[in-house]
Amino acid sequence: MKEELSILLEKYYRGDTTLIEEKTIRDGVSNMKEPDSLHDVFAYYDSAKHLPEDILEEVFTGLDRQEKKRRLPTWSYSATAAAASIIFFMMAWSIHQNKINREQQFALMENALVSVSEGLQPVEEDQEMLVLWVDEDVEIIIN
Amino acid sequence: MTAEDFKQQMMPYARKLYPMMKRILCSDEDTRDALQELMIRLWNKRKDLKDCQNLDAYVAVAARNFCYDVRKRKKIPSSDYQLEITLPGVKLESQLDASEKLSWVHQVISQLPEKYREVLLMREMDGLSIEEIHHLTGYEMPYIRVLLSRSRTRVREEIEKIYNYEGRTIDTA
Known part of the structure; x- marks a missing residue:
């Protein structure tokens, strides 16, 4: 085991080890009983790997939030467009209806005024007429 | 997906x-x-x-x-290499001693030339493959192995120098 570690360490210092071999070296060094400088060097590298637990959750929660936020505009644009169309048609319909109503009211008012006007006119009495002479050229009438 | x-x-x-x-x-x-x-x-x-x-x-x-x-x-200044040393799972009384040793390692690594340090930390801390380091830095793969070899050897030599010095200081005291 010690011999294997020593061979691997030679390779390590030549820069020729793979990541798996380096893991074996680290395990071997951490199990060594006598203190070694390499033990502290590896402890130093490991200390920097410490990642606060909450970070990953927070990062991916942020991603979910962003995704929801990103989805919202697509949905809201369609909804806004639909609402705008409805409002537009309602307004056009309302204007059209008002116009028709105004014409109807005007006609109603006109009829009412005509009726009133006719009601106020004195009744024409039938006048008696005496027709004295009628031919093709002359007509003689006496009221 | x-x-x-x-x-x-x-x-x-x-x-x-x-x-x-x-x-x-x-x-x-x-x-x-x-x-x-x-x-x-x-x-x-x-x-x-x-x-x-x-x-x-x-x-x-x-x-x-x-x-x-x-x-x-963000205009973050490209300050010297800094690292917050944390020792999860180490007892508090051992923390000081361990932190001191890690500070020496940190000191040695921070004094490496930038490209040595960059490649070393990508490999040792980030666990990146030689190919990934090649894509990140643009260095050829054999050169990356050379940089790794030199930086690892230098760190070992410098740390041992400090330990030998510290050992002699403690012995004479």
């Missing part, structure tokens, strides 16, 4: 890329925001992701470029 499928697919990437993003942006809050924004961008491009031949490299490059954009946009 549903949001849940996407989440399951991207969760390992988010976990893997977080340390690299934090190294670029230097703060938890900015990194959190950047990671969230990156995931939203990838979600919006989910149709392209299906056809992507090397998703690992694609996501890693997208994350790195996005972080540099954020850094530029």
Whole structure:
């Protein structure tokens, strides 16, 4: 085991080890009983790997939030467009209806005024007429 | 692809890329925001992701470029390499001793030339493959192996120098 570690360490210092071999070296060094400088060097590298637990959750929660936020505009644009169309048609319909109503009211008012006007006119009495002479050229009438 | 499928697919990437993003942006809050924004961008491009031949490299490059954009946009100064050392599962009384040792390691790594440090941390902290590092940095793969070899050797030598010095100081005291 010690011999294997020593061979691997030679390779390590030549820069020729793979990541798996380096893991074996680290395990071997951490199990060594006598203190070694390499033990502290590896402890130093490991200390920097410490990642606060909450970070990953927070990062991916942020991603979910962003995704929801990103989805919202697509949905809201369609909804806004639909609402705008409805409002537009309602307004056009309302204007059209008002116009028709105004014409109807005007006609109603006109009829009412005509009726009133006719009601106020004195009744024409039938006048008696005496027709004295009628031919093709002359007509003689006496009221 | 549903949001849940996407989440399951991207969760390992988010976990893997977080340390690299934090190294670029230097703060938890900015990194959190950047990671969230990156995931939203990838979600919006989910149709392209299906056809992507090397998703690992694609996501890693997208994350790195996005972080540099954020850094530029927010005018975050490109300060020296900083790292908040946390030791989960270590007892409080051991924390001080352990933290001190990790500070020495940090000091050694922060003094490496930038490209040595960049490649070393991508491999050791982020667990990126040589191919992914090639896509991220543009360096040829054999050169990446050379940089890894030199940076690992240098870190070991410098740490041992400090330990030997500290050991002698304690012995003589």
